[in-house]
Structures are given as structure tokens and as C-alpha cells.
């Protein structure tokens with residue numbers, strides 16, 4: 063080996079700039095939202111102090127946190143109830159949405175017959191259906207679950223149906239040439255093809271099932287033991303306990319963010335090996 | 346070369362789409378064991394349609410396609426213009442597919458899979474995902490998948506058309522080597538006169554509207570064919586011959602269109 067071979071690799075100016083820009087971006091990706099959030103909370107606090115806003119109109123962020131810890135026993139119970147309904151609704155939406163989508167792709171006629179019902183359920187606002195549901199369904203939990211499910215299942219159904227129908231036509235021919243059964247085609251070709259579509263639907267449905275659970279509880283309105291965050295907000299509103307309203311609201315927002323993050327992580331875990339959406343390219 | 350056994354016979358095959366588009370009209374073709382046949386012709390002359398009929402992906406409107414000894418499982422291998430791999434599956438899982446669809450577990454056929462991958466020079470890429478491979482390597486995986494059942498007939502529909510010239514030459518050479526080792530029969534669709542002359546022992550030139558056989562050129566150059574063959578005078582002569590036949594086929598089409 064000659065000496066010239068030992069020299070460090072040449073990094074030109076553009077490459078350096080590029081590397082620096084990338085590093086800056088990766089820091090900003092986390093730092094910027096954190097700073098903006100902190101800034102927003104700080105200005106909220108300042109606005110309350112400077113304008114002498116009474117806490118029963120707009121509490122300071124600190125007071126919200128105090129309330130959150132003081133009322134934690136009650137609020138955590140409520141959080142658990144809302145969370146339970148949300149996750150159960152999401153679970154049923156996944157099973158129902160994927161199940162229906164599979165049935166739809168197995169038979170065009172089945173799809174023609176039942177797709178309109180899915181659309182009608184989807185386009186009718188859940189607040190409009192909910193009162194009826196609570197008249198017909200005695201069990202409160204079942205009613206809440208039904209409402210949340212109606213909101214959440216459609217994105218999963220429509221995304222999964224689209225995915226199951228998006229198989230590569232050459233691969234379909236190949237399966238036919240090799241004599242694949244319906245079941246083999248579904249399992250080895252259609253379901254994997256539909257996976258990224260389904261996961262996209264799951265991310266939307268996660269947020270929607272939370273919305274569905276909250277909205278349904280507003281409509282259901284009855285309280286007592288076993289009531290969720292939405293009812294606690296209503297109740298605190300009647301009593302003009304604004305800090306508690308904020309505390310409950312905060313819990314709902316955090317729950318939504320956590321659900322979305324988990325769905326995104328799941329998506330990444332399942333797709334990063336092969337799917338274009340999960341592949342990071344230079345430039 | 347000696348007389349070859351007949352493998353497949355297409356006689357008086359017609360295919361009409363939508364009651365009016367005559368994709369194939371009165372197509373006659375005999376495929377013998379060990380043949381390397383190129384289907385050469387202008388776009389829309391029914392080359393892919395002919396392959397799809399042979400593969401059983403659709404039925405002819407009339408006429409007959411007869412397999413000598415019947416068509417059994419694993420008799421056919423297919424390679425399309427795109428590699429057509431499953432992106433979520435590794436290289437070995439992709440090659441496993443034909444066996445898997447016949448209910449065989451990976452462990453049962455690991456030997457076959459490794460053999461097929463070795464044939465195309467990818468034995469070190471079993472665990473790779475398609476996106477990690479270059480275009481030429483993906484095509485090799487596709488070929489390995491077609492080989493894995495040791496089929497009697499391999500159908501290839503413009504398999505190298507989307508590759509660059511250097512990769513295409515390399516794959517042409519490797520395909521001939523494979524075919525020499527396996528003694529398999531190949532029907533190869535291409536738009537390239539040069540490719541068809543380099544690879545095949547029979548070139549079936551097709552004309553369009555309606556799709557039919559217009560001429561057949563026999564390439565009597567001996568195998569193995571190497572890069573030297575590409576630059577030989579024989580090769581140039583044969584290319585001219587095939588090219589003339591192709592232009593003949595296109596003019597027939599032109600006369601009909603203007604008439």
C-alpha cells in the first residue's frame with residue numbers, strides 16, 4: 063500500500079454542509095416542539111398573571127397540575143374507564159373492520175350488498191345516533207362501546223379493503239399459475255399487501271375511537287361510579303371547577319397522543335424491513 | 346442436434362378479446378423438448394397473449410393447446426418483465442413460493458431453494474429483502490423462483506427489457522449457461538433482434554392485427570455461445586436475417602392498415 067492510500071477519505075464542502083444540516087435537523091426535530099410547547103405554557107401562565115384572570119375562568123398551568131395530583135384518585139379511575147372503552151372499541155373495530163374487509167374481497171356481491179351500510183354508518187354523525195343507541199341498549203358499557211366502534215371501524219374497513227385489492231397483478235397471475243387456493247392467496251399475498259394500508263387505518267382509528275368514547279359519554283350523560291373522563295369534565299363544568307376540567311382534558315389529550323405514538327411505533331416495527339414508507343433515503 | 350421430442354403443440358389457436366380484438370389468429374407453434382424459442386414481433390402482436398394461453402391464465406377462443414404427457418404441477422416456470430417479488434418476503438421466501446403453494450414446508454425444500462439460488466449466483470443473499478438488491482439481482486431471484494421446481498418449460502415475457510445493456514448481456518450469458526446445465530425448454534418474448542439471435546435456436550417472428558406467426562428463423566449457430574459470438578460475422582448475418590423477417594412482418598401489417 064502506498065502512503066496516498068492511507069490518507070483520510072476526502073469529504074468535500076457540500077458533503078460537510080449536508081452532514082451538518084442533517085445533524086441540525088435531527089436535533090431540531092425534538093428540540094423545536096419541546097421549546098414551542100414550553101413557550102406556549104409559559105405564555106399561558108404569564109397571560110393569567112398579568113391580566114389577573116381568576117382561576118375559575120382560566121387556571122394557571124401550575125394549578126392544573128396541582129389539581130391533577132390532588133384529584134388523581136378520581137381522575138385516574140375515570141381515565142381507566144375511558145381508556146378501557148377506547149381500547150375495546152379499537153379492538154372490535156380492528157376485528158370487525160378487517161373481518162368485513164376480508165369478506166368483501168372474497169365476494170364482490172357481498173361487498174355490493176353491504177358496503178352501503180358501512181357508508182351510512184360512517185356518514186351519520188355519531189352524536190345523532192348515540193341517543194337512540196342508549197335507548198335501545200340497556201347496558202351502558204355496551205352502548206358506549208357501540209358508539210365508539212361505529213366511529214372507529216370505517217377507516218380500518220376502507221383501508222384494509224383497498225389494501226386487499228391492491229395486490230400486484232403479476233403476482234396474482236403467478237399465484238394462479240402455481241395453483242394457489244383462495245386461502246393461500248389471502249394469507250400469503252393479500253394480507254401482507256394490505257398490512258401498510260391497515261396500519262394507516264389503525265392510526266386514524268385509534269384517535270377516532272377515543273373521540274367516539276368521549277362523545278358517547280357526553281351523550282350518555284349518566285354519572286356515578288364507573289364514569290369516564292368526559293363525564294368528569296361535564297360534572298366539573300356544572301360545579302365551575304375549571305382546573306379539574308383542564309386536568310381531565312389534559313389526560314384525554316395525552317391519551318390520544320400515546321395511542322397515536324403506539325400505532326406509529328407498531329407500524330414502524332412491522333414495516334421497517336421492507337416497506338417504502340419506512341425506508342430513509344439520502345436526500 | 347438430433348430429433349427432439351415434442352413438448353407442446355398449439356394448433357389453429359385464436360384469441361378474440363371483447364368480441365372484436367383479434368389478438369391471435371390461427372396460431373400454430375410446435376415446441377420441442379430443449380428448444381429455446383424467441384417470440385419476436387411488434388408491440389401488440391399477441392406475444393404476451395400466447396404466453397398467457399400456454400400458462401393457462403386464460404382460455405383460447407378456439408383451437409387447441411396440447412401438452413405431451415399432460416400439464417403437471419411444477420411443469421411451468423414463469424418470469425415477467427418486472428421481477429414481481431413479494432417485497433415483504435426475503436429472497437429465500439420468494440423462491441420458496443412455488444413449493445409453498447403446493448404445501449411444502451421450507452425445511453422440506455431448502456435444498457431446492459439453495460440449488461436454485463446457486464444457479465443464479467445469489468446463494469449469499471438468502472436473507473436479503475428485495476429492496477436491498479439491484480434490478481439485475483431482483484431479476485435473478487425471479488429466475489431462481491421459476492427454476493426451483495425444475496420445470497419442463499420456462500416462459501419469459503421480456504424479462505430483461507427494463508435492465509441496462511451491460512446487465513442484460515450478463516444475464517443473457519448466464520441464462521444460456523443455466524439452460525445448458527438444466528436442458529430446459531424456454532419460450533422467450535423479446536423486442537430485441539440482437540437478444541433473440543444471441544439466445545435462441547428458433548426465432549418465431551409474429552405480425553400484428555391479427556396476431557399470427559409471420560416467419561420462423563432458425564439460428565444454427567452452435568452452443569455454447571459466448572461474448573465472441575456477439576462480435577462474429579455469423580452473428581451479424583443472423584441478425585440481418587432476423588431483422589429482415591421482422592420488417593417483413595411489420596410491412597404486412599402496414600399493407601393491411603393502409604388497405
Ligand SMILES: Nc1ncnc2c1ncn2[C@@H]1O[C@H](COP(=O)(O)OP(=O)(O)OP(=O)(O)O)[C@@H](O)[C@H]1O
Pocket residue numbers: 362363366367368386387388389390391392393394395556
Ligand atoms: N385482457 C385483454 N382485453 C382486451 N384486449 C387485450 C387484452 N390483453 C391483450 N389485449 C389486446 O390484444 C393484443 C395483443 O396483446 P399482447 O399483450 O399479447 O401483445 P404483445 O405482443 O405482448 O405486446 P407488447 O410487446 O407491447 O407486450 C393487443 O391489441 C391488446 O390490446
Ligand SMILES: [Mg+2]
Pocket residue numbers: 392393394502
Ligand atoms: Mg407483452
